[in-house]
Amino acid sequence: MAEAVERESMEYDVVIVGAGPAGLSAAIRLKQLDADLNVVVLEKGSEVGAHILSGAVLDPVGLDALMPDWKDRGAPLNVPVTSDKFYVLGEEGRVGVPTAMMPPLMSNHGAYIVSMGNVCRWMAEQAEALGVEVFPGMACSELVFDGDRVAGVVAGEFGKNPDGTIGDGYEPGMELRGKYVLLGEGVRGSLSKQVIAKYGLDADAEPQKYGLGMKELWEIDPAKHKPGSVLHTMGWPLGSNAGGGSFIYHLDNNQVYVGFVVHLNYKNPYVNPYLSFQQFKHHPMVAELLEGGKRVSYGARAITEGGWQSLPRTVFPGGALLGCAAGMVNVPRIKGNHNAMLSGKAAAEAAYEAIQAGREGDVLEAYDTEVRDGAIGKDLKRVRNVKPLWSNYGLTASLVGGGFDMWVANVTGWNPLGTRSHGKSDAASTEPASKHKPIDYPKPDGKLSFDRLTNVAFSFTNHEESQPAHLTLKNPDVPVEIDLRQYDGPSSRYCPAGVYEFVGEGDDARFVINFQNCVHCKTCDIKDPAQNIVWTTPQGGDGPNYPNM
Structure with missing residues (x-):
């Protein structure tokens, strides 16, 4: 008490x-x-x-x-956007989407690449x-x-x-x-x-929807650096496993932000958003950019994606x-x-x-x-149907139907598709492991891609270990009885910081929370199928210490 x-x-x-x-x-x-x-x-x-x-x-x-x-006040908005590109990726290649096909509201003209x-x-x-x-x-x-x-x-x-x-x-x-x-x-x-x-x-x-955003700051070869360049991608390596995409933004000082977003409404509990991010960096287009560079920092955070319907x-x-x-x-x-x-x-x-x-x-x-x-x-x-179309019908439907809906809304203020429903919460979208097969992700190579615990060190996260864990369980039996037995332990995969792990097998299995690793992304609070994990704030000053992110 x-x-x-x-x-x-x-x-x-x-x-x-x-x-x-x-x-x-x-x-x-x-x-x-x-x-x-x-x-x-x-x-x-x-x-x-x-x-x-x-x-x-x-x-x-x-x-x-x-x-x-x-x-005049010296706001740190120093890098105006100079180019805006969008690609749909395959494993080796890419297909560009002409910016002229996109609604004007999608243009980044007049915007700035910044560290928020x-x-x-x-x-x-x-x-x-x-x-x-x-x-x-x-x-x-x-x-x-x-x-x-x-x-x-x-x-x-x-x-x-x-x-x-x-x-x-x-x-x-x-x-x-x-x-x-x-x-x-x-x-x-x-x-x-x-x-x-x-x-x-x-x-x-409607239920709020979320994505998990992961980001690395890289210093790259000055010969490859293009201040103001903005690039977004969809497609590989997520495929049909999950929705999402990437961003690569060239800021100043030969630095680039490399980011990856995975929509958290995915069904397959074997999806590992973090390893998808690491795999993405091995695409030829990205690998060529980062080769010879070095990662400076890493972080992760959930993103609200429900928009108008979920407000x-x-x-x-x-x-x-x-x-x-x-x-x-x-x-x-x-x-x-x-x-x-x-x-x-x-x-x-x-x-x-x-x-x-x-x-x-x-x-x-x-x-x-x-x-x-x-x-x-x-x-x-005016953009309210893009996310539900993607969630319910896939990437192509979102690009075509959502693009059409945005074009009309941009011109007339009226959405011809009305207001589409998101459906289930992201937690409820997760299906039992019996309906899916494990996904074979490449092992990080330590040059372009990194294991989670190594990357967490680059978030400069620290928690005083003598305090109560700020990640709590409503029922301590649920992680093994439901998360592990029914879903094969997705908490060990969806967390981008390696907070959760199952130790032992069979009747000896137990759930371990390494709260010291937590980067405060709150994905666990969102995606846990049983909604048994609760994120609360740790004592002040604890958590990540992001530089220039």
Whole structure:
């Protein structure tokens, strides 16, 4: 039984969880509207940007709306997109898709190749200059309620023993209370999950869909480097096993981002997204680019892919969901940061108006309306059928039918295919192992491709081992009895960090959680067929430390 803890509290006008593009945009906009507002941003990473992992080709529309003078302020948007290519890959070759065939909304003209971690570090500087208090290393472990409304969060709790009891150096953390609490935790945030469940925010939405995005930063031969080059692929090596694709973005300093996304609605439990990523780099086109280069860093993160159909109600008594906490990624464009910024700005404006009117802890209906009827809703609605067509009918149907649907929507604002259904959740999509055969993946060669544990070292992940594991099981018997016996242990494959493994065989089999490896991608919380694994936040400052990602 949990021990009762007394905590000090601090009062703010607005408490923001997460120093990502959504949370920082909200903080900046609040102080633009009223310099006297007390605003705090709480970030679980060791520093702002430490847990930010994104492609990223940034559409600057969000920055344009928030800070039109961002160029003069020195925003780290230094590499404009200069070329835009798309290929469907076979094992040895490739077929180019002419950009002229794609709807104009798919163009990356005017966008920038960026490190979103560095963009967020810069945004935090802008926020602090306005008087926002930004506290990294402060994980938010609990919500604070006042009656039916969310009134704050508990942050900065340290020093529990592995069994959850209070240790000798225990620090209880503080209650940070606000008139409004804005949750910008990103994909599948632990507090966001709680409020979505408590208030039934997803009652009228389709199941949220997800992808697993994995990314490496490489330094390559300067002769092969083309700053501003953007390349996307589909097809090999996933084939019919799973949906997804890749990206290769040339930033500055002879560096490239090499990324791979696997849609998590795959049926075959033997799919290994990480090994698919490593296999992809051996395609002749990619291998030639990377040959002679070196991997600098690695990371992984889940991506919300449900789009318009899966968007929950974004407001609840006392607060709102921002950006990817609600799921605002435009899947065909592989972009969500612009919508995250727009959502933060809109939530700030709604909270400001409510505070000015003397409404504390109200439901910010104006924000939810703006999300659905404004620029974010328009962005998501016109691409809403690409993902469900892919999930239900395959890549070709998505390219042809989704492309047609987007073309018409881009010209008329009307989707001729209506609104297609996603169907099952990603967890429910997994089928028993008896229906499938194991997949023979090539062994990493240590030059272009790497084993998981070696790559995790390049995420610079660290967790204090004496704390309780932040990955918990609802039922400790389920991993062996269901995950292993029925599905042949997919948790040992879908995790891109090697957190999960089964030790022993037969009646001696047991499930091991190596939580120290966790890069906070949250794939386990999403894909576990029995929905038995729960991701919660570890103590502040723990997890990956992504540089220039």
